[in-house]
Amino acid sequence: MKYNILMLDLSSQHAKIKTEIDAAIHEVIASSAFIKGEQVYAFENELANYLGVKHVIGCGNGTDALQISLMALGLKKGDEIIVPAYAYAAAIEVVLLLGLIPIMVDVDPNTFNINTDLIEDKITNKTKAIIPVDLFGQSANMEEILRIANQYNLFVVEDNAQSLGAVYTFANGEKKRTGCMGNIGTTSFFPSKNLGCMGDGGAIFTNNDELAKKIRMIANHGQERQYVHDVIGTNSRLDSLQAAILRVKLKYLNEYEMKRNQIADFYDSYFKNNTSITIPYRDKKSSHVFHQYTIQLSENINRDEVKLRLQNIGIASMVYYPIQLWKQKAYSHIKQNRDADFPTSNMIRNTVLSLPIHTEMNVEIQTNICVNLINIIEALQLENGSN
Numbered sequence: 302m303k304y305n306i307l308m309l310d311l312s313s314q315h316a317k318i319k320t321e322i323d324a325a326i327h328e329v330i331a332s333s334a335f336i337k338g339e340q341v342y343a344f345e346n347e348l349a350n351y352l353g354v355k356h357v358i359g360c361g362n363g364t365d366a367l368q369i370s371l372m373a374l375g376l377k378k379g380d381e382i383i384v385p386a387y388a389y390a391a392a393i394e395v396v397l398l399l400g401l402i403p404i405m406v407d408v409d410p411n412t413f414n415i416n417t418d419l420i421e422d423k424i425t426n427k428t429k430a431i432i433p434v435d436l437f438g439q440s441a442n443m444e445e446i447l448r449i450a451n452q453y454n455l456f457v458v459e460d461n462a463q464s465l466g467a468v469y470t471f472a473n474g475e476k477k478r479t480g481c482m483g484n485i486g487t488t489s490f491f492p493s494k495n496l497g498c499m500g501d502g503g504a505i506f507t508n509n510d511e512l513a514k515k516i517r518m519i520a521n522h523g524q525e526r527q528y529v530h531d532v533i534g535t536n537s538r539l540d541s542l543q544a545a546i547l548r549v550k551l552k553y554l555n556e557y558e559m560k561r562n563q564i565a566d567f568y569d570s571y572f573k574n575n576t577s578i579t580i581p582y583r584d585k586k587s588s589h590v591f592h593q594y595t596i597q598l599s600e601n602i603n604r605d606e607v608k609l610r611l612q613n614i615g616i617a618s619m620v621y622y623p624i625q626l627w628k629q630k631a632y633s634h635i636k637q638n639r640d641a642d643f644p645t646s647n648m649i650r651n652t653v654l655s656l657p658i659h660t661e662m663n664v665e666i667q668t669n670i671c672v673n674l675i676n677i678i679e680a681l682q683l684e685n686g687s688n
């Protein structure tokens with residue numbers, strides 16, 4: 302049997318909202334306000350309301366969002382920035398691009414987010430900021446990150462690209478959306494993200510008026526008024542077409558999150574008694590928006606062979622992220638580069654497998670994924686004479 306199951310299905314999602322999206326696009330075309338139009342400001346306000354944050358500033362993409370945020374903090378070359386050792390490369394990339402020094406910290410074996418027990422050991426008098434990256438849809442341990450940041454006078458820039466919409470609950474019962482707890486939060490509207498546009502897009506969040514003003518300037522050539530450049534900036538803008546599309550999709554974000562959670566629950570109940578599969582950990586302090594549904598396979602199972610066999614029958618799966626950050630050629634000059642420094646990141650890289658999850662998945666597709674995955678694992682165990 303050959304399936305055609307993809308990691309995500311944006312066309313079916315689009316089909317359901319096509320009329321609204323078409324109308325939004327036509328409105329922008331009719332207005333000819335393609336850059337810095339009304340749609341952009343309206344979207345920024347609507348997202349700010351949704352998040353419960355004072356300022357949202359649209360920008361070109363999630364990587365720019367991180368870069369602009371770090372530029373706004375007035376850091377000096379050689380300042381050290383704490384980043385997770387297991388994450389998408391964007392954070393470490395912009396840190397290096399700005400002449401800052403990334404200090405990697407291993408991650409928590411359950412949440413895969415930065416391990417807060419290991420942060421303080423890495424702090425020196427050059428440390429200026431922590432960038433927690435909320436992996437796969439769940440918040441990092443913000444209570445502890447904020448405590449450390451407060452104690453050592455560090456900035457916190459939350460990379461919220463995978464967890465937009467997740468809610469974090471502090472020990473005192475206070476609840477906040479991810480991306481809105483540190484000094485600055487950043488996100489990406491890459492099409493596959495939970496709130497995705499139809500091209501590139503990103504945004505920066507902050508409750509600090511001064512930072513908001515500076516971020517807005519940096520994203521627009523360092524100018525507050527046209528042709529007056531007060532700081533060195535860049536050109537990174539969310540365009541009006543993307544903003545108009547995002548305004549439509551933002552209305553569905555809660556529904557999309559609910560759908561993703563239903564799919565995750567289905568997978569959980571199918572796999573929870575299987576001793577070869579560890580289902581995603583649900584942190585009590587954070588809701589999960591399931592940007593990815595990522596299982597771990599037992600170390601005695603050849604994860605890459607499982608992925609290949611799924612692919613051979615037309616079922617997509619992904620490994621996020623297959624190569625350790627410290628082994629990437631581009632970053633190999635940074636000092637900390639031994640597998641032994643990051644045992645959890647190393648273990649995760651070898652065992653994780655993300656399964657298809659998207660808002661249009663039905664039970665039939667999910668059942669086919671589950672049944673075939675289990676069959677493949679059992680076949681491999683038989684071939685290896687183990688179970």
Ligand SMILES: Cc1ncc(COP(=O)(O)O)c(C=O)c1O
Binds near residue numbers: 362435462463491503
């Ligand atoms: C955690 C994280 N940070 C940053 C980015 C970068 O976003 P963009 O592709 O919009 O630059 C991504 C995108 O994949 C991401 O997953």
